[in-house]
Amino acid sequence: MNLDTWLPVLVVLSSLVTGLAIFLLGEEQNRARTVLNLAGAIVKLVFVGIMLWGVVHGHIYEARATVLPGLDLVLAADALAMLFVTLSAVLWLLTTIYAIGYLEGSPNRSRFFGFFSLCVTSTMGIAFAGNLLTFFVFYEMLTLTTYPLVVHRGTDASLAAGRTYLIYTLFGGAILLVAIVWLSALAGPVEFTQGGALTHVDDQHRGALIAIFALLIGGLGVKAALVPLHGWLPVAMVAPAPVSALLHAVAVVKAGAFGIIRVVYDLFGSDLCAELHLTKPLAVLAAVTILYASVRALYQDDLKRRLAYSTVSQVSYITLGVALGGPLASIGGLVHLVHQGVMKITLFFCAGNLAETLGLRRVSEMNGAAQRMPLTMAAFSLGALGMIGVPPLAGFVTKWYLGLGSLEVDEGWVLPVLAASTLLNAAYFLPILHAAYFKPPPTTGAKEAPRGRVETALSLLIPTLVTGVISLGAGLFAGTVVSPLEWARLIAEREFRP
């Protein structure tokens, strides 16, 4: 029992313990709660930092517990897991700071932050899950721990949204369970292995494998918001801004996309997927999602709803990259896991800032917003231009690798999809920027919260600016060794090693 075994468990525990301790705190013990929250997030970051170093240098981190014979719970860290874990750990810290400022003075904060931590715990578990069973356990935990966050406000609208959310995700979970049981019956206990874990399955079970793949993608596709399973996401945007940020950038949607990556790379393996002709339909489904959701986003006046449809579209870039196969497309898909997270969390932070400070919730109310909140709108611009794919922002790097990758595997039809998505993204983001920068602000403004020296509370502004700068830096410094791109290259290199 050495530190290498402990570390993944410690990362998971760091937020679990935080969450549990917060539940035990009284509602008015704000200072203690803040200290706990930040301490948990920072301790986790330290652990994650150590593990990042270790994974680069070939350490193997694995913790295993046998529940029943042949039924193990495994937490293991490979390069792919670390990509997701690092993203979650960094964004968790920032979202916590943001949420502390956002919820200042509102009721039920212990409940909120308790579940908030548990939600991150589940995400960490999903990332480290070494086999399907562990993955499933944490995946369902995620569903249950996010529900109280979605309905946090307790209004009719949020309860309805929570209901929709539960129906979709529990349904998805059930399908996932069926697939897992079937696969276990067929192939025995399988663990995620680089290059695929199902090579030993007999050829006569091809049909079954295809069906299992479809079920797995169907189950995961609910959280990954693949069309037509995406309906819950735009509804769930009634949640408070930090929750939306978490849902869209770190936890739920990403868990689905991450699951798809695991299934394609480490369960079936890209070779087997290609052999069973599974990747092409998945890629087409992702392309359809990208375009359909972008078109829907055009028609939303509610800012957060527009952002929600944009998430549906952008997360499918990850699926697209993974489904296309080949090193370059995979790099594009994997790196978008981080890029989309950082850009979208920026946009949701900004939407929260605008709503809290100026009372702006609709795109049609955004005239002159840049004059009233220049820093927030600067961050918003970085996120929005990045989503469109304007160089040198993070989104361009994704598109570049997806485009090159699609040509590498002779799937040229992806290029027009990327171009159309660029145009649609421009069509729903640029009018917002135009209104904010070039139109005069309304003379009779909506109710504005009192402000200090800066445009809004520092706890809201600083995380927004940090994520905005990261979405610029991830693209501008993509060539450095510490960039997400470099890490995605490392994963692809290990996955496609000849």
Place this chain on the structure above:
Amino acid sequence: MSLASGQLDGAALLVAIILPFLLALAGLARPLRRMTLSLCSWAALPALALGMLGGPALTVDLPWLFLGVHLGLDAPGHMFLIWTALLWTFIGLFARFALTDDAGRVRFLRFYLASMTGSLGIIFAQDVATFSLFFALMTFAAYGLIVHEGTEAARRAGRLYLALAVVGEALLLEAALLTASRAGGGEFYSLHLGMATAPDRHVIVALVLIGVGIKIGLVPLHVWLPPAYSLAPNAASAVLSGTCLMTGLLGFLRLLPIAELPASRWGLMCAIGGLAGIFYVVAMGLTQENPKTLLGYATISQSGILAVGLGVAMAAPTARPVVIASLLLFVLLSSPALAALYMGVHIAAASQGAAWSRRLIGSGLALAALALAGASPMSHAIVATGIFTQTPELSPWADWLRWSIQFAAVGTTLLMGRFLILTWPHGRARDGRSAPPLGVGIWLPWAVILILMVSTAFLAAFLITFDRMSPALWPALIGGSLWPVAAGTLLVASAWGVARRFGFAAPQPIPAGDLLLVAEWLIRIGQRGWRTYVIDLLPLRPSGIVSRWHEVEAGPWLTSVLIKAERQLGRWLTVGFVFLLVALCLSMAMVFP
């Protein structure tokens, strides 16, 4: 030693490119605003110095930046850099003083500086991704310049510009991806070789033609240009039109492997399209009454000449060196001419002083107009007479090119004649508006750009040509470059005389953006058809599907069960502790197996 000087070069290059952008950012901070304002016109000076002093082998690789940034300066790059930097410097000076009373001056200058970095960076970029980076910066920053006035019309023009520009960006990205993928790398020198043999090079050529064509306003992609340039402030129109030809030529040279590409049908299409475009926009431009709109059409006609040259180069491999050389000369001459014309509109409107000063301004305008009209035949004649006579196997293209360019130049001369009639400073305030004062900060930059233009012409004519050609060829050269301008002038003069004598009903001006009207009409018809024949006949509306799905999931039975379950779940104490218990057991089991 060599390492140190290499690093020094790298630093100098980077500073030259990003200094304007950094100034634009500094302008966001209130305390630094005054400094930005006073430094903005000098931001291009490091680039200018680099263009004049930098060695021929100036390259910098920055693998850690973006997707690996490769910067460098080749022979045409040197020329473009000097001209571009001069234009940005002096138009910047002009902008500072011309916008003195404008409340949004700082914002304008910020966008000006950002565009400047884009425009300079394009010249240095030596790989596809870096090129796209600076191209995009210029595209988006130019939007801020175009919509500066903030009127509804300006916003409409800006929207149109941005819509087309984003389409152009998307197409260029596709072209860049295709080339980079086929060539196995994004650097221009490897790219050209790889692309010349790529099976889908036709797609790439089409994408680049449309993508860059939108930027420089090739007919029929030009519809954004006349409204945008006529509604932007004069300084913006001057700098955008002054740099757009250079950017366009550079874009074509960098993204299309003209030297390596086998002869293709694209060439003929491009040349004929360009030529037809020139005559079309001359006709459109002649009906205009706003001199700035007319200049927009003149800009498009110059882009047309670029297209003709490019087409010939693509179609006739033997003529390539000649044509490209003549296009370089042409661009270097027309760019300052266009800038001077736009600045001249402002100056002519402002001149209410003595008759001699008005006459001086009028001559300046006439000089610029003459240069613009003569640029194309002159640059072509210089190179053509110089080289074709030395290479006896004249390609069949040479004559065709010469004649088409000369006839196009007649058209441009007509446009310029009409422009002079419209703008000639009579000392009366136009539109009843009070004219802005005509300070030294306004006329001096104009004079400098006029000098740049004239010296370019002399440089081309004397240093390059007369120095190297036998005197026997001089008459052909002079005749070839002068007759179109002379014929055009004669036509304008006689038309003007007739109109003065007998009166003349000016035709109704065609709205700026001409083809746009047709496009809008088609779109209206299309929308009506789509509604009548598609949407109304669908059994289920798209929104209908969604609402039915919601009905299913919120059925009455399901609802009541769910509401109960939800209330239970809503008690966080229950959930929290159940979850806690399970999670703790699991993690304990994992740590102590």
